[in-house]
Amino acid sequence: MEMTGVCSICGGYAKPVYTCSLCGAMVCNKCFNNDLGLCRRCAAQARKGF
Ligand SMILES: [Zn+2]
């Protein structure tokens, strides 16, 4: 099964697609923070301590 789509952060081709557990955005592996399980945008927010 192939999961493909468009990254909602960089707009690039996303394969595989990662889903942010906070905002639910579909992002590519480059825009996904594996440590936090969040997209790059939410990871930046989380680092600031919300
Ligand atoms: Zn991306």
Ligand SMILES: [Zn+2]
């Ligand atoms: Zn997010």
